[in-house]
Amino acid sequence: MSNRRPYVRSMDGWWKRDAYFIRYMAREVTAVFVAAYAIVLLFGLVRLAQGEAAFNGWLQYLKTPWMLVFHLIVLGTFVYHTWSWFNIMPKTMPIMFVGGKRVQPGTITGSGIAAAVVACLAVLLIVKGMHP
Amino acid sequence: MKRSNEPIFWSLFGAGGMLAALIGPALVFITGIAVPLGLIYAPDTMSYNNMLAFAQNWAGKLVMFGVVALFLWHAAHRIAILLHDFGVHAVAAVKLFSYGGAFLGTVIAGYALLAVGF
Amino acid sequence: MEVFQADVAIVGAGGAGLRAAIAVAETDPKLKIALISKVYPMRSHTVAAEGGAAGVTRTDDSLDYHFDDTVHGGDWLCEQDVVEYFVAHAHEELVQMEHWGCPWSRNDDGHVNVRAFGGMKIERTWFAADKSGFHMLHTLFQTSIKYPSIKRFDEYFCTDLMVEDGRCQGVLAIQIATGEFTLIEAKAVIIATGGAGRVFRENTNGGIVTGDGMALAYRHGVPLRDMEFMQYHPTCMPGTGLLFTEACRGEGGFLLNKDGYRYLQDYGLGPAEPTPRNKAMELGPRDRLSQAFWHEKKKGRTIEGPHGAVVNLDLRHLGAAKLHERLPLICELAEEFLGVDPAHTPIPVLPAVHYTMGGITADGKTAAPLPGLYSVGECSSVGIHGANRLGSNSLTELIVFGKVAGVEAAKFAKSMAISNPGAIKKQAEAAQARALGVVTRSDGKERLAVLRTEMAQSMEDGCGIYRLQADMQATCDKLRELRERYKNLKIDDHSKVYNTEWLLGIELGYLLEVAEAIIYSALNRKESRGSHQRLDGYEKRDDVNFLKHSLAYYTGDGAPRIEYGEVKITKSKPGTRAYGAAGEKAAAEEREREGAGNG
Amino acid sequence: MADAEKIIEIEVLRYRPEQDKEPVLQTYKVPFTDDMSVLQGLQYIKDYLDGTVSFRWSCRMAICGSCGMMIEGKPKLSCKTFLREYYPQGLRVEALAHLPIERDLVVDAADFVAKLERIKPYIIPKEARTLEQGEYLQTPQQRDMYEQFSSCINCMLCYAACPQYGLNPKFTGPGVLALLHRYNADSRDGGQDERMKLGYADEGFWGCTAVGYCSEVCPKGVDPANAINQNKMNSAINYFTRFVTPGRADK
Numbered sequence A: 001m002s003n004r005r006p007y008v009r010s011m012d013g014w015w016k017r018d019a020y021f022i023r024y025m026a027r028e029v030t031a032v033f034v035a036a037y038a039i040v041l042l043f044g045l046v047r048l049a050q051g052e053a054a055f056n057g058w059l060q061y062l063k064t065p066w067m068l069v070f071h072l073i074v075l076g077t078f079v080y081h082t083w084s085w086f087n088i089m090p091k092t093m094p095i096m097f098v099g100g101k102r103v104q105p106g107t108i109t110g111s112g113i114a115a116a117v118v119a120c121l122a123v124l125l126i127v128k129g130m131h132p
Numbered sequence B: 001m002k003r004s005n006e007p008i009f010w011s012l013f014g015a016g017g018m019l020a021a022l023i024g025p026a027l028v029f030i031t032g033i034a035v036p037l038g039l040i041y042a043p044d045t046m047s048y049n050n051m052l053a054f055a056q057n058w059a060g061k062l063v064m065f066g067v068v069a070l071f072l073w074h075a076a077h078r079i080a081i082l083l084h085d086f087g088v089h090a091v092a093a094v095k096l097f098s099y100g101g102a103f104l105g106t107v108i109a110g111y112a113l114l115a116v117g118f
Numbered sequence C: 001m002e003v004f005q006a007d008v009a010i011v012g013a014g015g016a017g018l019r020a021a022i023a024v025a026e027t028d029p030k031l032k033i034a035l036i037s038k039v040y041p042m043r044s045h046t047v048a049a050e051g052g053a054a055g056v057t058r059t060d061d062s063l064d065y066h067f068d069d070t071v072h073g074g075d076w077l078c079e080q081d082v083v084e085y086f087v088a089h090a091h092e093e094l095v096q097m098e099h100w101g102c103p104w105s106r107n108d109d110g111h112v113n114v115r116a117f118g119g120m121k122i123e124r125t126w127f128a129a130d131k132s133g134f135h136m137l138h139t140l141f142q143t144s145i146k147y148p149s150i151k152r153f154d155e156y157f158c159t160d161l162m163v164e165d166g167r168c169q170g171v172l173a174i175q176i177a178t179g180e181f182t183l184i185e186a187k188a189v190i191i192a193t194g195g196a197g198r199v200f201r202e203n204t205n206g207g208i209v210t211g212d213g214m215a216l217a218y219r220h221g222v223p224l225r226d227m228e229f230m231q232y233h234p235t236c237m238p239g240t241g242l243l244f245t246e247a248c249r250g251e252g253g254f255l256l257n258k259d260g261y262r263y264l265q266d267y268g269l270g271p272a273e274p275t276p277r278n279k280a281m282e283l284g285p286r287d288r289l290s291q292a293f294w295h296e297k298k299k300g301r302t303i304e305g306p307h308g309a310v311v312n313l314d315l316r317h318l319g320a321a322k323l324h325e326r327l328p329l330i331c332e333l334a335e336e337f338l339g340v341d342p343a344h345t346p347i348p349v350l351p352a353v354h355y356t357m358g359g360i361t362a363d364g365k366t367a368a369p370l371p372g373l374y375s376v377g378e379c380s381s382v383g384i385h386g387a388n389r390l391g392s393n394s395l396t397e398l399i400v401f402g403k404v405a406g407v408e409a410a411k412f413a414k415s416m417a418i419s420n421p422g423a424i425k426k427q428a429e430a431a432q433a434r435a436l437g438v439v440t441r442s443d444g445k446e447r448l449a450v451l452r453t454e455m456a457q458s459m460e461d462g463c464g465i466y467r468l469q470a471d472m473q474a475t476c477d478k479l480r481e482l483r484e485r486y487k488n489l490k491i492d493d494h495s496k497v498y499n500t501e502w503l504l505g506i507e508l509g510y511l512l513e514v515a516e517a518i519i520y521s522a523l524n525r526k527e528s529r530g531s532h533q534r535l536d537g538y539e540k541r542d543d544v545n546f547l548k549h550s551l552a553y554y555t556g557d558g559a560p561r562i563e564y565g566e567v568k569i570t571k572s573k574p575g576t577r578a579y580g581a582a583g584e585k586a587a588a589e590e591r592e593r594e595g596a597g598n599g
Numbered sequence D: 001m002a003d004a005e006k007i008i009e010i011e012v013l014r015y016r017p018e019q020d021k022e023p024v025l026q027t028y029k030v031p032f033t034d035d036m037s038v039l040q041g042l043q044y045i046k047d048y049l050d051g052t053v054s055f056r057w058s059c060r061m062a063i064c065g066s067c068g069m070m071i072e073g074k075p076k077l078s079c080k081t082f083l084r085e086y087y088p089q090g091l092r093v094e095a096l097a098h099l100p101i102e103r104d105l106v107v108d109a110a111d112f113v114a115k116l117e118r119i120k121p122y123i124i125p126k127e128a129r130t131l132e133q134g135e136y137l138q139t140p141q142q143r144d145m146y147e148q149f150s151s152c153i154n155c156m157l158c159y160a161a162c163p164q165y166g167l168n169p170k171f172t173g174p175g176v177l178a179l180l181h182r183y184n185a186d187s188r189d190g191g192q193d194e195r196m197k198l199g200y201a202d203e204g205f206w207g208c209t210a211v212g213y214c215s216e217v218c219p220k221g222v223d224p225a226n227a228i229n230q231n232k233m234n235s236a237i238n239y240f241t242r243f244v245t246p247g248r249a250d251k
């Protein structure tokens, strides 16, 4: 007998409604590239287990233009992943105080990205060091 | 309310995400660009012998396993959410596809690393 | 019509109503409580209070000081026995709020911090930054969720009281979402509907502060007491009337005229000193500060802004850090609404209507002359504010007397049964027809907003900071006319679901009647006291004839009948109300007199 | 007003359940001055153009939380959003996204309030204390741990911002979870275990995918995204350690 008829709006295409949502979806889509890269590596592992010929085939495959282009794209998405990962980092951490002062979100993101730069450089150098 | 089992997947997601954020770009650059193109690194950096030696070493095994498996779990979690975000509400199917895939990849990686011996 | 049976019905879920509901629930968990509010409880206007709540806390303070400040501040029109009860229970109620989780601001040692407030001798105002009312309201609302016996009727608009067998036995309310009526039978009813600031044009009050409960009680023969005492707050935003809390001055803000001069020293509030001194200069009481503004304007020493004359509230010397810690909301308001950063630019301010000192007549235990009816909060005149309320006494009033109302109503409800439900049902049906009448009148011509605007303007003209016989009479006539035109109201909206225009129409009826009670009480009070100041030969306080409460009685379509009631004086004989250096001198003399008397 | 009157077009998403099958847009021309808020624009419409437009408001000062709506697609408080920002192109206002429209700009808030009630939003004392014993001691820093989360005005803008709530209304949602954390983080409170039962559920913290838009739109700097996401770590630790930590109520 009530005249109420609350209207529920559709969520179709919600992620197109706001630039913020598009950025969020871009962040989430990086996962597809992380998966693809992991699968490439996984193939390498399997090939490695299968012996030298198999593994060299994989290495050759990496040199094809398709794979190079693919990896360039993957590199881009990884960099975006790093940036967005540390960008939400302040949200995932408890409120912290250093010397009685609240640690600002910018500081957390900044330190995260700095840590990533250092870690990447370290990896690059270690690998270089192992096989000069 | 029922306790969620998300912590298992979320922890793996988080670990993988952190690993990818910290060293992901460097790894992609080395394995996908620099070495195939012969830039910076020695041509034999990823040769069969070098990689075999690395994979036979316990620390090397751990690194390779960690990277592949955690990247997969990280991705699987986000892909599951992505499907949900796009309106795929078949929860069981989504989970089977994403986490099932990550699980399969993990098993294969483990098997391969065992197969290369010590 | 749905019927709900409650033991205690509470109309209004602001600070007062919520505190009362908790008190009933704690008194006896078996009592069924109906808590009715036309907005979700956390939207109630208590949410807007900024400064804080007073209660004697420091060791150098005393109950007597708080008593004296309150009674002097109220120009001796307070019920002194009630004030005594009030100051004695303020602290424990504030501690109770703390136990319930209110995030009071703290000292480094972990104790609650107190700040200075206008007209208060010692710092005793508990505060939660400058969101004290917000935090108190949310704390009370959230705490109330703990009690299963409190059944909330959120977004139910109360349209009448059910009075049968000489006592109040329930209320009728519209469920706003459906437009359907619910009869809530109750053995005791508490009205806690807040003030009536919206009868004036420029005010600090929310859109919902329309005097509903006052009008309801008034219509049922309960007199409205001391309604002429409307408080102007000296520091409000031009155009909107939004409040810049008194705490701005408590923290050390200055009021400057167009020459950058702290003009309050010319009005018996000096001397001007660089740091705040309690009860002097900017920390004088609100009526005095608003009156000083009026005089400055007359002398042409105010600044002309787009919304009329203003003076400057200067906070620059406090520094950005302190401003953001102590007055974050003020900074936000100034920046967003005026584009002013208080750390670098003074804020333009003017006085606006802020608080309704009078209200539904209540004894010290919140009981109305009508059995079964209680009132508490701003809608009530329990007797502590007299002719002028001191800032930060009102939030404390909500919790001290909210508890009293709950306990008393519970006691009454337990001793009673609903009598004659059939007759109550009939009354409810008649009341429903009246309420529907507002919207179904299809031949009306008068536009709601026009009537409301004319009323508010006329109240401001006739009943402002200073009052004149002729102006007041003009307002009386205007209201007469408006009440007539109101019968010819035109409502566009004839639907049932969330019909806000209908509710605005009913509210306008409440506003007009409360406005009449105000203006007639003012017209008849031929003296100047507290916030009621006349310039037509009655500039002085007249204790011989007017140390009395005004009582406005409803007479249907006619003008209210004004009578007078006694004021309870216990230990403070009427004296001069002085502030600044003059106040200190007066206090010293009083002490001397008392000393001599004792000796 | 002195300056020549400017006119702005306000498009309002109307929905009157008794006559409209679905929401429709209606345009009004409103004269305005630079200090007028969107709310004041709507009030002008209601007062002088069309009394049937329904919306909630009260305080006009961004503290009562009534007046949230979508303004040009963004969740905002209409009382502190100004018309001048949309001049001359005009603006569209709609009821808050993701919530059922009751009527015009009024949404049904019942779900939000029911969720709020469920999280036990009150102090469950760690140690009992009588009034005579006075207040609990709490240092300014202890207060800072929860103060921000206690500033929520229940405006529901974050619900209109959170796609996860839109996709799955069972999700407790940002504002309420921030309040859950507010009480958990209060040094006086000992009710964590009880409240966390809700937090640990799929409908609790785990319904959030860290979109973060909730914090972006929050008019009071509550940062609900932080309240939720910092608890994911706690929840995970609890999940794995619950069998080894003695005396946990929530095994």
Ligand SMILES: Cc1cc2nc3c(=O)[nH]c(=O)nc-3n(C[C@H](O)[C@H](O)[C@H](O)COP(=O)(O)OP(=O)(O)OC[C@H]3O[C@@H](n4cnc5c(N)ncnc54)[C@H](O)[C@@H]3O)c2cc1C
Pocket (backbone or CB within 6 Å): C011, C012, C013, C014, C015, C016, C017, C036, C037, C038, C039, C041, C044, C045, C046, C047, C048, C049, C050, C051, C052, C053, C054, C132, C133, C156, C157, C158, C159, C192, C193, C194, C195, C204, C205, C206, C208, C209, C212, C213, C243, C245, C354, C355, C376, C377, C378, C379, C391, C392, C393, C394, C395, C396, C398
């Ligand atoms: C801007 C501002 C700042 C202030 N600052 C301070 C301060 O610092 N210190 C201080 O002590 N005091 C202050 N005050 C005064 C104080 O806040 C108020 O007097 C007090 O909050 C009133 O509380 P209340 O519970 O009586 O009413 P409210 O909080 O106004 O609540 C009224 C309730 O009644 C309900 N209601 C009304 N009519 C109906 C109806 N017809 N049907 C159903 N329900 C209805 C409403 O929905 C609401 O729930 C301030 C006031 C304002 C406006």
Ligand code: SF4
Pocket (backbone or CB within 6 Å): D151, D152, D153, D154, D155, D156, D157, D158, D159, D174, D175, D178, D214, D217, D218, D219, D220, D221, D222, D223, D224
């Ligand atoms: S968290 Fe912020 S946006 Fe959400 S309801 Fe509270 S105040 Fe509003």
Ligand code: F3S
Pocket (backbone or CB within 6 Å): D161, D162, D163, D164, D165, D173, D174, D207, D208, D209, D210, D211, D212, D213, D214, D215, D224, D225, D228
């Ligand atoms: S937008 Fe929603 S998904 Fe989480 S971070 Fe905020 S609650």
Ligand code: FES
Pocket (backbone or CB within 6 Å): D057, D058, D059, D060, D061, D062, D063, D064, D065, D066, D067, D068, D077, D078, D079, D080
């Ligand atoms: S009207 Fe109160 S928040 Fe906008």
